[in-house]
Every structure is written in C-alpha cells, then in structure tokens.
Amino acid sequence: MLLQLPIFLMELPVYLETLLQKCNSFPRIKQLQAHLMTTGRFQFCPSRSKLLDLCAISPAGDLSFAYHIFRKIRIPRTNDWNAILRGLAQSANPVKAISWYKTMSHGSHRVDALTCSFTLKACARVLACCEATQLHSQVVRYGFIADAKLGTTLLDVYAKTGCLDSAKKVFDEMSKRDIASWNALIAGLAQGDQPIEALSLFKRMRFEGLKPNDRTVLGALSACSQLGAVREGEKIHSFIRDENLDTNVQVSNAVIDMYAKCGLVEKACLVFDNMTCKKSIVSWNTIIMALAMHGDGYKALELFKQMAQAGVPPDVVSYLAVLSACNHAGLVEDGVRLFNSMPACGVTPAVKHYGSVVDLLGRAGRLKEAYDIVNSMPMYPDVVLWQSLLSASITYNNVEIAEIASQKLVDMGSSSCGDFVLLSNVYAKHERWNDVGRVREAMKSRDVKKLPAFSYIELEGTMHKFFTNDYSHEKWREIHRKMEEISFRIKEHGYVAETSFVLHDIEEEEKESALCYHSEKLAVAFGLTSTNEGMPIQVIKNLRICGDCHAVIKIISKIYNREIIVRDRARFHRFKEGSCSCGDFW
DNA sequence: TTAGGGTTAG
Numbered sequence: 001m002l003l004q005l006p007i008f009l010m011e012l013p014v015y016l017e018t019l020l021q022k023c024n025s026f027p028r029i030k031q032l033q034a035h036l037m038t039t040g041r042f043q044f045c046p047s048r049s050k051l052l053d054l055c056a057i058s059p060a061g062d063l064s065f066a067y068h069i070f071r072k073i074r075i076p077r078t079n080d081w082n083a084i085l086r087g088l089a090q091s092a093n094p095v096k097a098i099s100w101y102k103t104m105s106h107g108s109h110r111v112d113a114l115t116c117s118f119t120l121k122a123c124a125r126v127l128a129c130c131e132a133t134q135l136h137s138q139v140v141r142y143g144f145i146a147d148a149k150l151g152t153t154l155l156d157v158y159a160k161t162g163c164l165d166s167a168k169k170v171f172d173e174m175s176k177r178d179i180a181s182w183n184a185l186i187a188g189l190a191q192g193d194q195p196i197e198a199l200s201l202f203k204r205m206r207f208e209g210l211k212p213n214d215r216t217v218l219g220a221l222s223a224c225s226q227l228g229a230v231r232e233g234e235k236i237h238s239f240i241r242d243e244n245l246d247t248n249v250q251v252s253n254a255v256i257d258m259y260a261k262c263g264l265v266e267k268a269c270l271v272f273d274n275m276t277c278k279k280s281i282v283s284w285n286t287i288i289m290a291l292a293m294h295g296d297g298y299k300a301l302e303l304f305k306q307m308a309q310a311g312v313p314p315d316v317v318s319y320l321a322v323l324s325a326c327n328h329a330g331l332v333e334d335g336v337r338l339f340n341s342m343p344a345c346g347v348t349p350a351v352k353h354y355g356s357v358v359d360l361l362g363r364a365g366r367l368k369e370a371y372d373i374v375n376s377m378p379m380y381p382d383v384v385l386w387q388s389l390l391s392a393s394i395t396y397n398n399v400e401i402a403e404i405a406s407q408k409l410v411d412m413g414s415s416s417c418g419d420f421v422l423l424s425n426v427y428a429k430h431e432r433w434n435d436v437g438r439v440r441e442a443m444k445s446r447d448v449k450k451l452p453a454f455s456y457i458e459l460e461g462t463m464h465k466f467f468t469n470d471y472s473h474e475k476w477r478e479i480h481r482k483m484e485e486i487s488f489r490i491k492e493h494g495y496v497a498e499t500s501f502v503l504h505d506i507e508e509e510e511k512e513s514a515l516c517y518h519s520e521k522l523a524v525a526f527g528l529t530s531t532n533e534g535m536p537i538q539v540i541k542n543l544r545i546c547g548d549c550h551a552v553i554k555i556i557s558k559i560y561n562r563e564i565i566v567r568d569r570a571r572f573h574r575f576k577e578g579s580c581s582c583g584d585f586w
Numbered sequence: 587t588t589a590g591g592g593t594t595a596g
C-alpha cells in the first residue's frame with residue numbers, strides 16, 4: 001500500500017509535522033488530505049486543523065476545498081472552525097467571516113481568543129465598527145480581555161474603523177501593553193488624521209522607557225510628514241540611523257517621504273541615493289512624488305526613466321507620480337506621451353490617470369482635447385475629474401464646459417463646497433449675480449459645509465494655527481497691523497486685488513479685505529513679525545493656496561526679502577525674489 | 587502550536 005503513495009507521503013507515520021510544512025502546492029495538500037481520509041486517521045488526527053489552516057490561508061491552498069474538508073469532520077473542534085474563519089477573514093469577501101462567527105457563536109461551539117481575533121480582523125477590513133463593538137463586549141464576557149494580543153487587535157480595529165476614542169480607551173484600560181500595542185495606536189492616530197496626538201504618544205512611549213522599533217518609527221514619521229514637523233522628523237531619523245532601522249526598506253521610504261513633505265527635497269534625494277537596503281518600487285514612487293510636489297518635473301522624469309533601467313517596471317502609482325510631476329511643472333507633452341504609453345507598458349490607466357491628464361491639458365488651456373478625453377474614456381469620470389475640468393474652464397473663461405462640468409457635479413450629488421464655489425466663480429466672473437445667488441441657495445439647501453481652511457507655522461517647536469479672519473491668536477493685534485502694512489506696501493508695487501476669488505457679490509473694497517485675512521496670509525504675516533530678517537518662513541495649508549494669496553506672497557517675498565515656502569494640499573510653492581517655484585502653473 | 591502593530595497615490 002505504502003509503495004503506491006507519492007514519495008513525499010512515504011514518511012507519513014513519523015513526520016506528519018514536517019510533511020505539513022512540505023505542503024507547498026495544492027495537489028500535495030489534496031494528497032495528504034486524501035491519505036488521512038483513506039487511512040481513517042482524519043477524524044482524530046491532531047494535525048487536521050493545521051492542514052485546514054494551510055488549505056484556507058496559504059497561497060497554495062483553496063478556501064472552498066478547506067470548507068469541503070471541514071464538512072467531512074463529524075465533530076469540528078474550535079481549531080477547525082477557526083481555520084475556516086481565518087481563511088474567510090483574509091479572503092476577498094471578509095464579511096463572510098463575520099457571518100461564520102455568528103453561526104459559530106449561535107450554535108453551542110466553543111469560541112476562543114483566536115476566534116475573536118480573526119473575526120476582529122475581518123471587521124477591520126470591512127470597516128464594521130458596530131460589529132467590532134459587539135465583539136468587544138463578548139471578548140469581555142468570555143474573559144479574554146486581559147490577552148495583550150487580542151487587546152492590540154481590538155484597539156487596531158477601532159482605529160482602522162475610525163473610532164479613535166474607543167481605540168484610546170482600550171489602550172488606556174489594557175492591563176498589559178507591549179510595543180505592538182503602542183505601535184497600533186501611534187499608527188492609528190497618524191492615519192486617523194490626528195498626527196499631533198500620534199507624536200505626543202510617541203514621545204510618551206519614549207519617556208516611559210520603551211524602545212521604538214521599525215514599526216513605531218513608521219507611525220511617527222507619517223505623523224511628521226503630515227505636520228511638516230521637520231525637527232521631530234530629524235530626531236527620529238537620527239534614532240533610526242543609530243539603531244540601524246534604515247536597513248528596513250519601508251522605514252527608509254518613510255524617511256524620504258518625511259523629508260519631502262517637510263520641504264527638504266534635497267535631503268529626501270540624499271536618503272534615496274544612499275539607501276543601504278534594496279530599493280523597492282515604493283522607494284522609487286516616493287522620490288518621484290517628492291520631486292513632483294516640489295515642481296522638479298525634469299528630475300522626476302529622469303528618475304522615472306532610471307527606475308525602469310534599474311529593473312523596476314513602473315506600476316499604477318509610478319504613473320500617477322510622474323503625471324503629477326508633469327502637471328506641477330507644466331510639462332504637457334511629456335505628460336500626454338507618458339499617459340499614452342501606459343497600455344504598452346502593461347499598466348491600464350485608471351480614472352485617476354485620466355483625471356491627471358485631463359487636469360494637465362485643462363491647465364494648459366487645451367480644454368477641447370481634455371473634454372474629448374472625458375468623452376472617450378472607458379469608465380465614468382469621477383468627481384475629482386469634473387472638478388479639474390470645471391476649474392480649468394473657469395481659468396480659461398469657457399462658460400459652456402464649466403456649466404457641463406458643474407451640472408455633472410450636481411448630478412453626482414456632490415455636496416463639496418468647492419464645486420459650488422467654482423461654479424459661482426464662473427458666474428461672478430461674468431457678473432451674473434442672480435446665478436451666484438442661485439448657487440448660494442443650492443448650497444444652503446444641500447447643507448453644504450465649507451471645509452474650514454487653515455494654515456500653520458512652526459516656531460521653536462510650537463505650532464501656530466490660523467483660520468480665515470482669525471482673531472484668536474494672542475498676538476492678533478500685531479499680526480493685523482502687519483497685514484495692513486503689507487496691504488499698503490504691495491499696492492506700491494503695483495498689486496491689484498484679484499477679487500474673483502471671493503464668492504459673494506459684495507462691494508469691491510469689502511472683497512479686498514475678505515481676501516486679506518485668508519489663513520495663509522495671516523500665517524505669513526505672523527512669520528514676518530516673529531522671525532529674524534532674512535530667515536525663511538514655512539507655512540502649511542490644509543487646502544490649496546488661494547490665487548490672490550499666491551500673488552501677494554510673491555510680492556512679499558520680494559519687498560521683505562524673504563524666502564517663503566508654502567506647502568498646500570497638492571504641492572510646495574517656494575516664493576523668492578518675487579516669483580514662485582511653481583512658475584504660476586498650479 | 588496556531589494571533590496583534592507597517593511606507594508611496596490626481
């Protein structure tokens with residue numbers, strides 16, 4: 001009998017564990033399973049769950065076959081249930097894991113900590129915060145809450161589903177925390193738009209004497225990138241070098257991203273050039289994106305070429321990065337050429353790529369070509385794409401396309417304030433105040449909330465944040481005096497307010513003052529009053545910089561002889577001696 | 587015996 005067995009099964013009686021490890025292909029798994037069945041060992045073999053596990057989760061396996069095996073088990077144990085559950089949680093349809101858990105717990109099947117862990121992972125993947133909360137109470141009821149690993153899973157699920165308060169609460173109440181628990185919350189806060197809290201948790205962790213590892217610094221660096229917190233980022237980088245954490249390619253990539261988003265693109269390049277570990281495709285994409293953000297289109301194109309030469313074929317993100325570089329540098333022909341070359345390079349353009357090339361053509365005033373692409377693309381244009389087209393048609397005064405684009409946005413149920421503002425700007429430019437009023441009414445009826453614009457500047461480790469028309473800063477009198485001085489001096493240099501950036505049909509003079517107190521101007525004015533002459537000023541804005549502010553800051557950089565760097569939502573603007581690094585192409 | 591924390595994106 002033994003002789004008929006495949007060779008790898010001949011050792012079966014003695015080395016079942018080893019054989020399981022050798023199951024690296026689906027046929028082998030099947031052979032082993034068939035053998036256990038035919039020899040009658042299947043129902044009682046302790047390694048059965050491992051075989052199921054292997055089948056359910058390994059790339060060589062097959063979840064439906066795992067289920068087929070499961071059904072042959074007369075009395076499934078918790079481990080058998082868990083194996084299927086784990087497979088479902090990792091599958092393309094993780095919501096099935098939640099149903100599986102329900103079947104399991106509603107029957108009289110014993111649930112253990114692993115059952116909860118796998119189900120929670122599924123909740124994270126489908127963003128099921130409600131189910132996670134229910135599981136949380138069951139975890140408490142079963143008495144598993146003291147399990148540090150399960151606690152970490154729980155807080156991670158809360159963070160990933162956007163329930164950051166619950167995540168913090170789980171963390172605070174954990175009886176035993178280890179490095180993974182800290183990492184989960186730091187990363188959760190950083191990714192959940194709370195980078196300040198992420199950084200302060202990172203500092204607290206160090207204060208409590210815990211040593212960060214590669215995953216910790218990834219979360220902390222991501223927070224620094226978002227905040228533009230370069231000093232903190234540099235400290236973390238030096239820790240990374242001391243501890244040799246930069247042998248991890250993900251850590252090195254995060255360092256590159258941090259320097260780029262903090263405005264130090266040269267340092268980002270330096271880190272990229274001197275990487276000791278093997279560069280991944282993310283390394284290339286990150287540096288190309290960095291150059292794009294800083295408007296260095298030619299270098300981005302050069303690196304895009306180099307990455308292919310280095311044997312790293314570009315992926316969808318690489319194309320987005322290089323198209324964005326062309327966008328920010330006004331390299332229209334290069335952008336169109338690269339976009340057209342995508343299919344031949346084996347990368348299918350997605351809606352974002354179409355959006356990017358439409359934006360590129362639109363900004364260059366080639367509205368007809370842009371609109372032709374919209375009409376010929378194989379998928380529905382999304383909101384962002386119509387917004388780019390709307391924005392371009394306003395810049396080039398094409399009311400016809402502007403109305404088409406804005407109608408599409410309305411049809412798509414857009415409730416973004418920006419869309420309404422853009423449309424109303426078209427009408428404002430043509431002094432069609434009735435239409436402006438109509439748009440304003442539509443905004444009210446749709447309950448459109450304007451995402452508040454804010455800008456901030458870091459001085460000696462303190463963030464100073466400003467909103468539009470902000471009087472809350474302790475030095476507001478000084479700031480507003482500076483604003484008045486700026487208004488006076490820029491007019492001497494021939495500045496005329498471009499009032500179309502203001503939504504309402506108020507009097508010209510009022511419009512001018514509404515522009516005056518935009519958050520980025522307040523931050524720059526504060527920078528001028530609070531730093532030494534000649535020192536560069538760096539400001540970060542959450543939205544795109546306003547056109548009028550762009551014009552004003554250019555003049556400020558000249559008359560006050562300051563380099564002013566503004567990072568907006570899309571890119572960096574480096575103002576120097578009266579001009580901007582974006583070449584006004586933005 | 588098996589589980590938890592991760593970088594790029596118009």
